[in-house]
Amino acid sequence: MTHSGETVAWLASEAGREAIRSLVGVDPLRAGSIVPGLDRDRLAAALTQARYRPADYPLQLVTVDGVQQASPPEVAMRRARRIAAAGVRTVIDAGCGIGMDAWAFAHAGLQVIAFEVDPPTAQIARANLAGLDVEVRCEDVTAHPLPDGLLFVDPARRQRHQDSRGRPIRVHDPEQWRPAWSWVVQQVDSGRQVVVRTRPGQRDVPEVAEWHCSSMGRRLVDATAWFPPLAQTDRRASVHDGQRWHELLGPPTPAVAGPASRYIVDPDPAIVRSGLVMNAAAVTQGHLLDERLAFFTCDQTPPSWVGRSMRVVQQVPLKHVRAACRRHGFRSATVWSRGFQQAPDIGVPHGQEAIVVAARLGERRTSTAWIGTPA
Numbered sequence: 001m002t003h004s005g006e007t008v009a010w011l012a013s014e015a016g017r018e019a020i021r022s023l024v025g026v027d028p029l030r031a032g033s034i035v036p037g038l039d040r041d042r043l044a045a046a047l048t049q050a051r052y053r054p055a056d057y058p059l060q061l062v063t064v065d066g067v068q069q070a071s072p073p074e075v076a077m078r079r080a081r082r083i084a085a086a087g088v089r090t091v092i093d094a095g096c097g098i099g100m101d102a103w104a105f106a107h108a109g110l111q112v113i114a115f116e117v118d119p120p121t122a123q124i125a126r127a128n129l130a131g132l133d134v135e136v137r138c139e140d141v142t143a144h145p146l147p148d149g150l151l152f153v154d155p156a157r158r159q160r161h162q163d164s165r166g167r168p169i170r171v172h173d174p175e176q177w178r179p180a181w182s183w184v185v186q187q188v189d190s191g192r193q194v195v196v197r198t199r200p201g202q203r204d205v206p207e208v209a210e211w212h213c214s215s216m217g218r219r220l221v222d223a224t225a226w227f228p229p230l231a232q233t234d235r236r237a238s239v240h241d242g243q244r245w246h247e248l249l250g251p252p253t254p255a256v257a258g259p260a261s262r263y264i265v266d267p268d269p270a271i272v273r274s275g276l277v278m279n280a281a282a283v284t285q286g287h288l289l290d291e292r293l294a295f296f297t298c299d300q301t302p303p304s305w306v307g308r309s310m311r312v313v314q315q316v317p318l319k320h321v322r323a324a325c326r327r328h329g330f331r332s333a334t335v336w337s338r339g340f341q342q343a344p345d346i347g348v349p350h351g352q353e354a355i356v357v358a359a360r361l362g363e364r365r366t367s368t369a370w371i372g373t374p375a
Contacts, residue, residue, distance in 0.1 A: 007041055008120075008124060011049060011127070012130075020049045023046055025050075026050065028047055048063075048064065054067070057073070058073050058100075059100060060127060060128055061127050062098055063098055063124055066098035066121060067098065069154075070097055072216060074216070075214050076100050077107070077108070078214075079101070079195070080105045080110065081108050083108070083150060083195065084110055086230055088193065090113065090147070090149030090150070091152050092141070092149045092150065092151045093115065094151060094155075095115060095155060096114035096154075097116065098125055099128040101152060102125065102134050103128065103129060105152070111133050112129075113134075113147055114136045114137065116136060116137075116138060118138075122136055141179060146187075146192075150192075150195065151187050152194075152195050152196075154196075155174075155184070155198070156178040184196055185206075195224060195225070195230060196227075197222065198223055198225055200223040205225045208228055209227045210226040210227075211225060211234065211250075211274060212236040213236070215237075215240065215269050217242065218268055218307075234250040234251050235250025235252060236248070236274060237268070239268045239305050241305040246305040246306075248271060248283075250275070250276060252275050252278060253278040253282050254278065255278050255291045256281075256288065257287060257291045260297045260370055261298050262297075262311065262312060263284075263286075263298050263299070263300075263302055263310065264372065265284075265286070265295065265296050266308050266309070266357075267280050267296065268280075271306065281298065284298035284299075284300040284302045284303075284306075285299070286302075289359055290360075292339070293361075295336075295357065310374060310375055311372050311374075313328060313354075313370075313371050313373065314328070314371050315368065316369055316370075317369070318369045321333075321346040321347070321356055322347035322348055324371050325354060325371060328354070330348070330353045331348075331351070332348060332352065333351060333354040334350065334354075334356070335358060336357045336358070337357070337359065338358075338360075339360030344358050346358070346369070354373060355372050355373065357369065357370045
């Protein structure tokens, strides 16, 4: 839903904030009786904020797409502090959305010039960034010569319309992003400092860039390419375990595969996406189960942040898993699988008593399983 400038100004006012607070958790059908006297537009706008703005979110206002696509605040602040520590003073935020990254840059002491091509979203961003050293320009960042400063790009990677189920349609062709990937590369080639937030599966990131993936609670939340001179390594995985951040740095350790040891680990998604699975295995003096798969195995108790782990009880052919679970007294199991198009049916009810790791190993892709318990 888009809002007029008048509606945005009202949302940002004390009256608007009070209406939003009153509507949190309220059935939309009862909204009119909770805050009587509001016209339809203001009521709908306040309901959107009450429903989609997360608790304790640092930005005052959101849009449905904006809050879904924005960097998590913790990730935005870590990125902003790193940029500030590199001596940068001004950031050009190309496609600021609702303003999450611009907010983080400003709080890290940076001057920000933010571009947003969508007028309603730019209005939201201006309300969110009021009082900070941020200028929001409602312009196409690619249409004008850029001011001096580091260029931060978080390209729009969704279509403006939705599918039949109301879900956003992702744009997979980088040349259809806004701004396009080729424009970003042109800025790098021109000698500008560039940091780009992109998709985890981006394949054409130049080798000179640092590829950085971040996760929180085993959910991949960010993939960023840092171009020279800000690149510090070639690969980086940042994992938040609920209390603090842990990091692995590249280059990738050469792959070593071998038989299963005492533990099998399904690495955190940031470690997998950054290509540092073998580096994680090296933390525990372990090795891969197969050079093509992301599972690793070790004898040392693995630290919880590197991934979810299981203690191996028995290795069996995949077709014998059900009988083996019955033999060990496991009435339910959770399946972790790699190398299959979809998780295999092991014939055991889903549950938490046991873990079954299923993988296809070797040149012949032999289906193999390990039964164990959570570590």
